[in-house]
Amino acid sequence: MKFAPYTLTELIRNDDFISWVRHPDAESEARWQQFLLEYPEKTKVVEDARGYVNLLAEDTGKSKPTIEQTNKMWRVVESHLHEENVEDVQQPKIISAWKWLRIAASIALVLGITSVSYWYLNRQTEIASVIGPQVAVTENGLIEKFNDTGKPMTVLLADGSSVVLQPNGKLSFSSKINTKKREVNLTGKAFFEIVKDPQRPFLVYTDGIATKVLGTSFLVDAPENGSEINVEVKTGKVSVFALNKNASLSEREEAEKPELKGIILSRDQKIAFSRVSGKPVKLPETSLEIANVADISTQLFVFDETPMSEVFKALESAYNIKIIYNESLISNCPLNATLIGQPFTEKLTVICAALDAQFEIKDNQVTITGNGCR
Template sequence: MTEKELQHLIDKYTSGRCNQKEQELMDKVLDGYNETEAPLIELEEETLIQDEIYSNIIKKRTIPTKTQPNTKYKWLKISAAIVLLLFSLSAVFYNVNPFAETEVIAQKFIIKSTEWGQRSTLKLQDGTKISLNAGSSIEFPESFNEHSTRDVKLIGEAFFEVAKNPNKPFIIHTENVTTQVLGTSFNVNAYDFSENISVTVRTGKVRVQSENKDGDINTVYLAPNQMAEYSKKGDELITSTVANENYLDWKNGIIRFNDITFLEASKMLTRWYGIEVDFQSPALKNCHITARYEKAKLHVVLESIKFATKGMDYEYLENNTILLKGSCNH
């Protein structure tokens, strides 16, 4: 508390404008003293401080002449007590003083992001390893030491290999879905543009919770090769069993088109190669394709699609854009 703030509190007290906490504080100070006691401050220099504070109080307070001597003595003692509080930084005063400054320790957060066509791997302070897919970002504290849980925020897709720590659950936040584990490996797919948020477990056990529009919480527990999928449109959480590890294709450098439309395939190409795809004809968007490519270059994928459709062609445009044209004749 600064001297200016102290003077402000004295002014409020003498004019009867203290709030409840301030009044309780001052009453508590006064309760420790009575009029039969000797003055608390006896040193000449400190008595001058008393007199100065007393004169400031008198300016703010009107006192009848017949009671002035006793009141002056009482207010000198009040002033002395307040000065002592100022110099000793009383713990009680600190807790209730409305002017006390609160030290805020800012927790440093780190954000790692990937552009379209990029993938990266990072290791957190606790030993957790994260593989981040293209067009994704993850936010986490510089250290988990001051926290009871290990919380991170994910946009996009990532594969987690969480370091075991039974005392600190690892929690991934993705929109209105949270995934909690103690130590395991699993994949989370939560792109903004996707209609679903999915969590697929490779090893260990995972708890997945979703909150619907009514605020109700749905909780499921997943074992290896199980997936929980939250439908943004249907506002529901559904579990299923996965027959293989295709959900890790992106991590293993594999592009897989499982009888999907060209429109869906174009979004995968955008994520994988960082390109934009345009269609000369809207009908091309509804063509279907089934194919698998492992660590293939873009022109290899395009030539393969061209050969398989027997009618589709492509053209490189400016601004890293590919134009699909022609038709699909399987």
């Protein structure tokens, strides 16, 4: 230790001095007492320096969380304690939770079902049924869906994913099947439930931003004349990033890689992008609560000994699709299932497996045939 005659500022910056003031131990105590013995005229300076160091510590340590904040933070952390993370996305989750209002009642995603339904869906080679009438095929091979009705419209994609398109929404996608990626363009608001396929990322292009997922459910709201594009995640993880219409080929290729990039959103997180700057804008905290209850994006699809008649009613209202079934045989069969985040056809597959029944989708309606409860 340098026993130079310290000035006030030097003392305040001195490592040894700071640790003596903040956390004195026998050794430092002895050393500084010795210093004061040698330089008794320094007593006042040392006292002043001590005062300043303590004040600096006090003043820079004032931003304590309130008890409410502490409890809030702990509740969120605690809710993640028992969440087994099977996804190996190692990237930091960049945008943190705005709101974790609802903790899904159960994360019992019926994983095995995916493979079953995948087998089922893969039998259909061409772009599958598009429910509803408003289809147009443009000259460059794009299928375009425009919802000019006053109600939500469900669009089923070739890979088994389903999209619930809100009124005035427009969705377009290629009629050809692409082995590397799945992509759609969207104007307006739509809720997506995407079949898991890590090898083929699913991309939603809206004006200026792209939303990429490997299999999950989420809401995209890109109003035609709005200033913001909103993305809200229901299950799984999605990444959102700026992507200009005139993005170069390499930029586009980069976007199509299976890795999630940009801002990563998890369950119940949402983000707004400014259409002008392509930069994220934080949403007001209340916006999540005023969501329409009947809207599909707010439904959990958790069924616990629920009669089939109610299950079908929930699906009919969420997807705006008529479901026809033999009421006397099936109505009272109970269902236990958590169908959150699964595309429409996967939900039907799960239900039919539970009922030992079959389903057929045709002309904006679903027909279930079965022999009653198992």
